[in-house]
Amino acid sequence: MCHIEINGRVAKAKVGETLLEVLRREGVSVPTLCNVEGLNPTGACRMCVVEVEGRGNLVPSCAFPVSDGMKIRTHSAKAVQARKTIVELLLSSHPDDCNYCARNGNCELQNLAAELGVRQRRYLGKHKKMKVDVANPSLVRDPEKCILCGRCVRVCEEIQNVGAIDFIGRGSDSTVGTAFNEGLNVSSCINCGQCSLVCPTGALVEKRSIEDVMTALADPKKYVVVQHAPSVSVTLAEEFGVRPGTDIDPQMVAALRRLGFDRVFDTSFSADLTIMEEATELVTRLTGGGVLPMMTSCSPGWIKFVEQYYPNMIPNLSTCKSPQQMLGAIIKSFFAKREGLNPKDIVSVSIMPCTAKKFEAGRSEMIVDDVPDVDFVLTTRELAQLIKMHGIDIENLPGETADNPFGERSSAGKLFGGSGGVMEAAIRTAYFMVTGEEMDDLKIPALRTSKGRKEAKMKVGELELGVAVVSGLANARKLLDEIVEEQRTDIHFIEVMTCPGGCVSGGGQPINLSSETVKARQKVLYKLDQQEVLRTSHQNPAVARLYKEFLGKPNGEKPHRLLHTTYVERTNVLK
Amino acid sequence: MTTEAKVTAILARYTDAKRDALIPILQEVQEACGYLSKEAVIQIGAYLNLPTSKIYGVATFYNQFRFQPVGDYHIQVCRGTACHVKGSSGVFDRFSRDLGISDGETSKDGKFSLEVVSCIGACGLAPVIAVNGEFHAKLVDDDATRIVKTYKKEAAKKGEQK
Numbered sequence: 053m054c055h056i057e058i059n060g061r062v063a064k065a066k067v068g069e070t071l072l073e074v075l076r077r078e079g080v081s082v083p084t085l086c087n088v089e090g091l092n093p094t095g096a097c098r099m100c101v102v103e104v105e106g107r108g109n110l111v112p113s114c115a116f117p118v119s120d121g122m123k124i125r126t127h128s129a130k131a132v133q134a135r136k137t138i139v140e141l142l143l144s145s146h147p148d149d150c151n152y153c154a155r156n157g158n159c160e161l162q163n164l165a166a167e168l169g170v171r172q173r174r175y176l177g178k179h180k181k182m183k184v185d186v187a188n189p190s191l192v193r194d195p196e197k198c199i200l201c202g203r204c205v206r207v208c209e210e211i212q213n214v215g216a217i218d219f220i221g222r223g224s225d226s227t228v229g230t231a232f233n234e235g236l237n238v239s240s241c242i243n244c245g246q247c248s249l250v251c252p253t254g255a256l257v258e259k260r261s262i263e264d265v266m267t268a269l270a271d272p273k274k275y276v277v278v279q280h281a282p283s284v285s286v287t288l289a290e291e292f293g294v295r296p297g298t299d300i301d302p303q304m305v306a307a308l309r310r311l312g313f314d315r316v317f318d319t320s321f322s323a324d325l326t327i328m329e330e331a332t333e334l335v336t337r338l339t340g341g342g343v344l345p346m347m348t349s350c351s352p353g354w355i356k357f358v359e360q361y362y363p364n365m366i367p368n369l370s371t372c373k374s375p376q377q378m379l380g381a382i383i384k385s386f387f388a389k390r391e392g393l394n395p396k397d398i399v400s401v402s403i404m405p406c407t408a409k410k411f412e413a414g415r416s417e418m419i420v421d422d423v424p425d426v427d428f429v430l431t432t433r434e435l436a437q438l439i440k441m442h443g444i445d446i447e448n449l450p451g452e453t454a455d456n457p458f459g460e461r462s463s464a465g466k467l468f469g470g471s472g473g474v475m476e477a478a479i480r481t482a483y484f485m486v487t488g489e490e491m492d493d494l495k496i497p498a499l500r501t502s503k504g505r506k507e508a509k510m511k512v513g514e515l516e517l518g519v520a521v522v523s524g525l526a527n528a529r530k531l532l533d534e535i536v537e538e539q540r541t542d543i544h545f546i547e548v549m550t551c552p553g554g555c556v557s558g559g560g561q562p563i564n565l566s567s568e569t570v571k572a573r574q575k576v577l578y579k580l581d582q583q584e585v586l587r588t589s590h591q592n593p594a595v596a597r598l599y600k601e602f603l604g605k606p607n608g609e610k611p612h613r614l615l616h617t618t619y620v621e622r623t624n625v626l627k
Numbered sequence: 628m629t630t631e632a633k634v635t636a637i638l639a640r641y642t643d644a645k646r647d648a649l650i651p652i653l654q655e656v657q658e659a660c661g662y663l664s665k666e667a668v669i670q671i672g673a674y675l676n677l678p679t680s681k682i683y684g685v686a687t688f689y690n691q692f693r694f695q696p697v698g699d700y701h702i703q704v705c706r707g708t709a710c711h712v713k714g715s716s717g718v719f720d721r722f723s724r725d726l727g728i729s730d731g732e733t734s735k736d737g738k739f740s741l742e743v744v745s746c747i748g749a750c751g752l753a754p755v756i757a758v759n760g761e762f763h764a765k766l767v768d769d770d771a772t773r774i775v776k777t778y779k780k781e782a783a784k785k786g787e788q789k
Contacts, residue, residue, distance in 0.1 A: 209678070209681075214678070215677075215681055216678070216680060217680055218678070218680040218683070218684035219684050220680075220683060220684050220687050221687045221688070222687070222688045222689075229680075230680055230683075231668065231678070231679035231680040231683040232665055232668075232683055232694065239680065240678060240679075240680075626665070626669065626679045626680070627669075627672070627678065627679065
């Protein structure tokens with residue numbers, strides 16, 4: 053422990069921690085650009101510079117360790133001026149198209165320019181023309197807007213262990229790009245969109261489907277249905293200035309109806325359906341000598357990751373489609389028939405926390421006879437935009453409930469929205485399938501921590517079940533390598549979510565970088581589970597009805613045709 | 628020998644290599660293959676457990692690496708201080724315009740490649756260029772056009788003889 057002086061006030065600090073950490077704790081706000089919580093500092097952008105008494109030059113607080121007796125001034129004229137100059141220099145080569153930018157109003161560079169009072173163009177840099185990369189189904193990359201902070205590069209490499217992008221070239225010619233400057237579509241990009249969450253500007257944004265959806269909604273010949281993922285209702289409010297950790301499911305459903313969707317369904321319903329299929333598959337594998345450990349298949353970024361890097365483990369992946377695709381398939385088959393609709397006249401839209409879902413919906417396995425399970429995927433951010441565009445005052449809407457027959461859900465299905473949720477939901481149902489009884493306590497505390505990797509052992513009837521939950525693909529890679537190298541056989545079931553923390557921090561969610569936000573979002577899901585009466589997927593009456601009227605038995609012939617899928621080894625990507 | 632075989636032979640000499648062996652490997656591969664092809668970079672990446680984007684990033688940081696084979700006529704334009712002062716950027720631009728290629732690139736027919744080099748030690752002849760090692764001194768922009776024409780003719784003649 054040591055003491056330092058910040059702007060004349062004494063503060064306690066631990067030796068070895070960075071100045072920025074102390075400043076944040078003390079409530080002193082210093083702007084940052086290249087800094088990402090949880091990753092090593094690079095000190096690249098110099099936005100966080102402060103004055104340290106006795107030193108001639110300014111120091112970057114993100115990368116500068118504290119020492120006893122240090123006296124710092126965070127907002128001296130010199131420091132503020134330096135920050136302002138940095139922003140002015142960044143702006144000097146930045147395209148002046150804020151009004152046309154996806155991040156207009158939510159751009160860190162724009163905010164900094166406003167905060168620091170940049171009112172005049174003092175520097176005129178060379179403006180380089182670069183091509184916008186639109187080839188990827190999930191993300192659009194506009195290198196002209198890139199300020200080279202490197203956050204996307206580090207997240208892609210350190211959190212996801214993918215490394216689809218890196219710094220290319222040198223000096224003033226540097227760009228963030230892919231190998232051989234190819235499109236992201238042929239790179240190893242897994243479409244997770246974590247880069248779009250950390251990008252301070254509009255250089256990496258989701259590929260919009262808003263216009264497609266609006267066209268469909270305006271077409272009287274089309275029957276437009278929408279489903280919304282479990283995590284969307286607990287994050288959407290943030291886009292309207294409500295603090296993180298607020299569930300607005302009823303208002304969101306009402307808003308979707310006002311947007312003109314003919315039916316509003318809940319993906320949490322098909323999460324319950326997924327659990328019926330997946331738990332059955334797990335029990336079959338466990339008792340029938342199938343390939344173990346079984347790995348979940350809900351997260352499309354993770355699926356592409358396995359297809360690229362661990363093709364030998366494709367047999368370990370559950371063959372279940374994700375909840376999005378399951379509901380899509382049921383809508384275009386069972387629902388279409390029931391309502392007397394031609395599947396080709398149905399436009400199936402899903403609201404997802406995820407950019408990779410856009411990729412998933414376009415996978416060839418998900419399109420049968422030219423009819424895709426899901427036609428368009430909107431991220432949470434896009435839905436917010438759509439709601440704002442249509443002047444819907446979502447906060448003051450009277451709440452409504454989702455439509456039958458796919459509106460009823462258990463809280464197990466809702467838990468899919470966060471890391472550990474699929475596992476808890478699956479165990480609840482697998483336990484019932486094996487023992488014929490419900491678990492005494494449905495909550496599994498070991499799986500509810502905010503760690504990137506969690507493991508638990510439990511007894512399910514006679515079976516000794518070992519489970520692991522990971523989020524963030526660097527964690528997944530470590531676990532897979534361990535299983536292969538150490539030949540671990542004590543783990544039977546693995547839940548993997550691509551994004552750290554799960555869908556609540558998915559690449560399509562409202563842009564808010566703090567880990568506290570992610571925790572708050574997750575907490576609501578647990579609260580909803582706590583308050584719910586219907587807490588297991590197998591007790592969901594709507595799911596039971598669907599099996600009775602249409603699907604038959606879990607893992608039966610019809611479910612296999614509609615609700616299960618196959619995977620391919622991907623050799624044609626630049627990995 | 629195929630690219631793959633050449634790269635395999637080079638990598639065989641780097642047992643247990645880690646990422647710090649990347650640059651020497653890239654140098655050897657370029658020496659053996661003339662340039663760094665996509666296939667070679669993928670193979671090196673798989674061996675060192677590095678993403679191709681990282682390798683491409685490192686390789687583009689240095690002027691010495693190229694990603695296309697050199698042309699039959701490899702034009703090196705000196706951009707050392709003396710040549711720069713004497714107007715070598717104009718000469719380079721003219722080559723670039725006439726050939727339709729930029730620094731580090733090779734024309735589609737494989738005949739010409741263009742490269743900017745730092746001082747080649749002939750400051751007295753500035754601005755100077757070398758074509759397959761043959762020097763052309765004290766150039767003005769129009770000389771570039773003339774030189775391209777001369778070599779195009781020569782290339783055509785060679786083609787006829789074949």
